[in-house]
Amino acid sequence: MKEKVLFFDIDGTLVDNTYGVHEVPEGVKRELKRIQNDGHKLFICSGRPKAMINQQFLDLGFDGYVLYNGGYIEIDGESIFEERMDTELATQTVDMLEELNCDYMIETAHHIYIDKRYKELYTFFKNLGMEEMFSMDFDRDDVLKRAIKIEANVTNKDKQKVSDYLDGKFGTTISYDQHGSDNSFEFFSPTMSKAVGIKKVIEHYGLDIKDTYAFGDGLNDIEMIQLCQIGVAMGNAVDELKAQADIICKSIDKNGLEDILKALFPQ
Incomplete structure (x- = not known):
């Protein structure tokens, strides 16, 4: 399979305290590592700042981060974009x-x-x-x-x-x-969005939007779900996001992310 870039929201997608999923499930960790080893790129795409990227997410070895809803982008440890407020x-x-x-x-x-x-x-x-x-x-x-x-x-x-x-x-x-x-x-900044950040990542790699997957659950994930070739809404996602998604997987507490990764990227 041609190299793909996968973008993951954090809260409600990788973890969710409301559902008792305080750490990224082991099954999800295995799938992320397997997909990455197959040559694909993995990015966190979150409204969080870098200071809120806990060690458990850093340890997963993501290729980069689209943070602040697209306001800050880091690839392989190097900052490639920052949009400050006026x-x-x-x-x-x-x-x-x-x-x-x-x-x-x-x-x-x-x-x-x-x-x-x-x-x-x-x-x-x-x-x-x-x-x-x-x-x-x-x-x-x-x-x-x-x-x-x-x-x-x-x-x-x-x-x-x-x-x-x-x-x-x-x-x-x-x-x-x-x-x-x-x-x-x-x-x-009103010009910031996760979609804008994703476009900059794709440009960096010289890839096409057809090579992208997005996984999310919240209102601030709508633009990235609409933009990416395959947009996946978690089963616990808000209805507005589900209405825009290509796929709705099971909820985070039902191994939804692990199962959809296996389905989209079979061994």
Whole structure:
């Protein structure tokens, strides 16, 4: 088979705390290694920053990462693309969040910055064992010059206000309550998407979109599922994604990913 490139979302696809799948299943690990040994490329394609790529994912030996929903791309350990937020817009955004007393964190290519005041958001990630990823002493305005994404925890009373702000300033509302902290909103360049990141990976390898497979479960996976030649929605995926997928496999807790990999790439 001609070389293919496979793109995997993380939360809800490789792991999912809601379903009790806290680590990548051993069967999935075996299939990933087998497919890679057969000459295909494997990429994580996630909204996560690099600082949230836990060691268990690094140990899987992916060929690269499309992170920040396409805002940062790394291949074979080298950064090939980074799209930072407009500094003025990033500053305006955090000013708005501070006025609303919303916890937020600033994410750059390799680090995450959070003010010591923001206990709720920090505690959420600390409870997931991720507290070491944060830098808490920093110059806000300096960090904003390198910001790729801002993530905020918004109270119910301010959800509509923040949603309206996103629609007006960013052209779309990005809210990921299913995987992030409660009432989690993300702010990033409106030109970013997983699909844009995938196109850059394909260009890097000199391949065609016909050589791509995507696996996901969430709203931010829709564009990559639509773009790739074969788009697979997990059985636990949101209905909007299932409607766009070429294939719907079983859910993550029913060995859905392992089984579909075996079917698509038989031994």
